[in-house]
Amino acid sequence: MTDEVQIKRILVVAAHPDDAEFGAAGSIFLWTSQGKEVFYLICTNGDKGTADRTITPQRLAIIREEEQHAAAKTLGVKEVVFLRHPDGYLEYTNEFRGQVVRYIRKFKPELVLTSDPLRKYFWHHDHRIAGTVVLDAVYPYARDHLYYPEHIAEGLSTHAVRELYLWGSEEPDTFIDITGVFDKKIEALRCHVSQVGDITADGMRERVSWRASDAGKKIGVPLAESFKKVIMPF
Numbered sequence: 001m002t003d004e005v006q007i008k009r010i011l012v013v014a015a016h017p018d019d020a021e022f023g024a025a026g027s028i029f030l031w032t033s034q035g036k037e038v039f040y041l042i043c044t045n046g047d048k049g050t051a052d053r054t055i056t057p058q059r060l061a062i063i064r065e066e067e068q069h070a071a072a073k074t075l076g077v078k079e080v081v082f083l084r085h086p087d088g089y090l091e092y093t094n095e096f097r098g099q100v101v102r103y104i105r106k107f108k109p110e111l112v113l114t115s116d117p118l119r120k121y122f123w124h125h126d127h128r129i130a131g132t133v134v135l136d137a138v139y140p141y142a143r144d145h146l147y148y149p150e151h152i153a154e155g156l157s158t159h160a161v162r163e164l165y166l167w168g169s170e171e172p173d174t175f176i177d178i179t180g181v182f183d184k185k186i187e188a189l190r191c192h193v194s195q196v197g198d199i200t201a202d203g204m205r206e207r208v209s210w211r212a213s214d215a216g217k218k219i220g221v222p223l224a225e226s227f228k229k230v231i232m233p234f
Helices: 019-033 057-075 094-107 125-141 149-153 179-189 201-217
Strands: 009-014 037-044 079-085 111-115 163-167 174-177 224-231
Touching: 009 019, 009 094, 009 125, 019 037, 019 057, 019 111, 019 163, 019 174, 019 179, 019 224, 037 057, 037 094, 037 125, 057 079, 057 179, 079 094, 094 125, 094 149, 111 125, 125 163, 174 201, 179 201, 201 224
Parallel strands: 009 037, 009 111, 037 079, 111 163
Antiparallel strands: 163 224, 174 224
C-alpha cells in the first residue's frame, strides 16, 4: 500500500462465495491481523457452482453462505453481506450498481478489492460484471451526492475510495508477500467444501501454490498474491 494513504477499512466485493479467498485470502488475513477492518460484499448466491446432481439450487445457496461465513471468520473479516443475485446471471443494472454504491457509502473503505473486469478470454461472466460495476460505483457514483440521493436521505453520506486492488489481472503491478500466512489461506479455502470438495490441506496447497509461487518470484519471496492497483486521483 502507498505511504500516502492510510488504510483503515477495506471492502472486498466478490461475485461468488470463495472468490475472495482464491483472490486475496492471504492479504486479507494480513490486514485483519494489523487491525484493519475488512468487509465482504458477495454479489451472487453461488447456487450453480457444483457437480452434485442431487442438490437443489436453493439448498446449495444456503450451504455456500454458511461456507462463506466460515471462511470469513477464519480470516478475521468483520462483516459479510450477501446481495443474493442468481449465480451466472449477474447483470449490469442501475439497481445492482446502486447496491454496491450503498455499501461503499456505508462501510466507507479507503481500499476496495474486486475481480479485474478486463481479463481476456477465460473469465467467469459474473467476475467481469462485478468488476465493472465496482469500478463505476467507486467513481463517480459513490463519490457524488446527486447519484442515488435516496442514500443521502437515509443518512449515508458520499464517500471517495482512495485505492482499488483488482485480483485476477493479466497486468498485475502490486504483490503482497503471503509466505507466512499461506496456511491461513489454505484453511479459508477448505471451508468452501461445496466448491473444492473434501480436499486435504496438502491437496489444496498443491492446487493453489503454483500461482502464489509465480507471483512471489516478482518480488523475490516464496509466495505472494498479485493485484492491479488503481489509485484514485482525488
